[in-house]
Amino acid sequence: MRTFRSNIFNLLFYAWSVAMVVAFSPALLLPFPVIVWGQRQWARGVNFFMRWSAGIKVEYRGLEYRPKGGAIVAAKHQSAWDTLIWHVILDDPAMVMKKELLSIPIYGWMCRKTRMIAVDRKAGTKALRAMLADAKTAADLGRAIVIFPQGTRTAPGAGADDVPYQPGVSALYRGLDVPVVPVALNSGLFWPRRQFLRNPGTIVLQFLEPIPPGLPRKEFDALLRDRIDSATTALELEGQSKI
DSSP states (O other): OHHHHHHHHHHHHHHHHHHHHHHTGGGGGSOHHHHHHHHHHHHHHHHHHHHHHHOEEEEEEOGGGOOSSSEEEEEOOOSTHHHHTHHHHSSSOEEEEEGGGGGSTTHHHHHHHTTOEEEOGGGTHHHHHHHHHHHHHHHHTTOEEEEOTTSSOOOTTOOTTTSOOOTHHHHHHHHHOOOEEEEEEOGGGTSOTTOSOOOOEEEEEEEOOOBOTTOOHHHHHHHHHHHHHHHHHHHHHHHHTTO
C-alpha cells in the first residue's frame, strides 16, 4: 500500500509542478507578484496532494516567532518539501539558492523574476559579498531571507558534526543587523531525500525563538546550531514514534 500511495503522490507532484510551470509561463511578462501568487498555489497544491495520496499531514509550530518583515530564517533542510513550503507560510520569501538552478528553463527565469538570492558556490568570498548585497536589498524591502545553514539536504539524525554549518548564515547575520529565526523540522522522516517511498505521518515545522542581532560570531554560531539541532532531534524522535 505504501508503494502504491507513493506512486500516486509522485505522479501527482510532477504533473502538478509541470502544469503550474506551463500555466504561469506567461506571467514572466507580468509584474512579479503574479508569479509569487502562483508559487503559493503550487506549494498549497503539493501539500494537498501529499495529504490526500501519501497520508502526510503538515503542522506548524511557533508561529508567534514567524517573521513579518526583514529577518533571516535559518532552517534545517531534509527534504524537497523544505524548498517549497516557504511560499505558503511567508509572504514573499527571498530564498538563498544555488546559482545553477537559474539555468533551468522557465523555473530559473521565475526565480530571477521573484528576486531569489542566487549564490555561486565556486566564487568564494566574492559569492558571499554578492549574497550579502542581494540580501540587504531584500531585507530593506521587508522580505524574509530563507537560508539553509548546512547548505544541503541532510538525513534525519545528521547534526552539525556530520554536516557542518556553512559561513553564509554568519555573513548574513553580521552584515544585515536583523534577527535570525531558527527553524527545526522533521520532513526527512516522511519525504526522504533520494528515495522514492513516502511515509505517512505528520511533518512538523517549528519556528524557534529569534536570535537578536549583535552577538559575537562564535556565540551566534553555537547558539544557532544548538537551537536548530536540539529542536530537530526532538521533532524526529516524536515523528519516529508515530510512524
